[in-house]
Amino acid sequence: MIDSLEGRTPAHPDTDTDDVMQVVLCTDTPAGGNVADVRNQAARFATAHPRFGEFVAWWLFGCTAWTAPRTPLPVPTTTTAAPLLVIGTTADPSTPFAGARAFAGVLGPPATLLRSAGDGHTAFGRSACVGGHAVRYLVDVEPPAPGTTCA
Secondary structure, three states, X not given: OHHHHHOOEOOXXXXXXXXXXXXXXXXXXXXXXXXXXXXXXXXXXXXXXOOOHHHHHHXXXXXXXXXXOOOOOOOOOOOOXXXXXXXXXXXXXXXXXXXXXXHHHHHOOOEEEEEEEEEOOOOXXXXXXXXXXXXXXXXXXXXXXXXXXXX
């Protein structure tokens, strides 16, 4: 199953989307601290998030040896009047809720942040409440009321 998720097939047995993700991550982000700084950050992360901290802290080391040029992405400055929906899960170990809040803030007033009070990575397909709001947004372009939280 993991092979199909990673894009590997009998015709393309060497496909590895993790390599692509690593290149994008290391190229699009600014350089982190030195190895000692990253180790300290990893220890703080593991302490603050005992369930997943040790497992995902390895990501902090992913770009420490990256020597290719980096071109960090600029903060978006485009604006739109179209309503936008940002969904954030409060205990997502991969994309913290603070990031969803910040992203909605960068998008400005047309963005509505839908808060999913739960854990795991992504809420769509895991919460009927989130699913209902997402479908209404995608079909009718009707975002939930500001401040809406799904359980």
